[in-house]
Amino acid sequence: MSAPQRPPQLLLIDDDVKLTRLLTGYLHEQGYSVTPAHDGPSGLALAAGGGWDLVVLDGMLPGLDGLEVLKRLRETSRVPVLMLTARGDEGDRVMGLDQGADDYLPKTVSPRELTARIRALLRRAAPAEPPSRLLDFGGLQLDLDGRSVRLGGTELALTPVEFDLLAELARHAGRLRSREQLVEGLRDRRFDANDRSVDVHITALRRKLGDDPREPRYIRTVRGAGYLLQKPDSR
Template identity: 35%
Template sequence: MNQKILIVEDQLEIREVVEKYLIKEGYQVEIAENGFVALDKMTQSRFHMVILDVMMPGIDGFQVLEQIRSNSDIPVLMLTARELEVDRIKGFDLGADDYVVKPFSPRELVRRVKVILKRSFVVESENECLVFDCLKLCPHNMKLYKDEQEISLTATEFQLLSVFIQNKGIILSRDQLIRLAFGIDYEGFDRNIDSYIKRLRQKIEADPKQPIFLVTKYGAGYMFGGDA
């Protein structure tokens, strides 16, 4: 498998359990006991995914995530004892791909890791870029170009935008977007879609408050390119 995962967690017992289950599944694992160590390790090694605790001393997970997203689209799964919706939304707004609340099942965590990595590292034909107006989305390297300028996307954003471009002009509900982008095994919240779309608008729209690509159809869902 050779995929390398960084676990950022200050509680030893949780680190050891997560590490044990991931190694059993064939992943390479490195440990960081706090956010500072994690950021340092990420400058020295390449990882395929980060499992990131929120509540840590010194620098919390949200701050670490913000630093990661300033220069990387690596998949990030937040691991936290916080259960408030506002905290989950904050994580997604900052660019998290998924969120697991403690206490959790290690098997469920591994399952989520597999789903995220599967959709993050799909290799497709180089000739199948999706084009709409000034946007070009290329599945073979998971890159988005706007007016030939590359725009950085997380794996989750890429998957969602792919669904939108393939269904341009069609109104899609949150449930439809979840099913088409993430499959029936998705265990997140449907409101997460709103956070993902907010982030996409910030990246592709000239004015995110008056979108022309990702349009809200109130009471129905979202439509891509229908008004262009």
């Protein structure tokens, strides 16, 4: 007889105790194990301790705001992070995505949609089965099944969304991919076609690749059209 499967471990960091209890109860019913935290410092301490499959993080927290929690967490962890915001304007989304958030939702979201987004992020973050499929771009190696990226032999700490964007570009290397095509390739991720989410993630990817957008080695921008992945010195 096989052992029972461990439920996904979620950390919910939000100072709204009533909302936290509501979401915790709903998520428990959906098969998740949820641990709450109600301020920035305690939430960061729990998140940095590891063992989580996903973190749901409020943008406005006492002691340490959500963006600072996310910034510090990303120094040591690649755990998927879904941010919640009371305001939900584009500026908030861009700042959160730029710090490494994997998804962003307003706090008015229904528990049902929140659960759907959590499922999508967990699917994307789940390790794939071997054997690996390796793609090599002149020192940049992507393991599509192992979901890892190495640059010059050093593994890069990419978020799940960053990896998926790079993999989509790699699968169509040398060919232009519009923002709409990139979004379609990320089946589990809902981007607003009018916000800057794709551009923000591309900027983060370039930073981690050491890619100068003015003289790119890997990711080239075609103004007004999209992006393409090239091998170094292939222009």
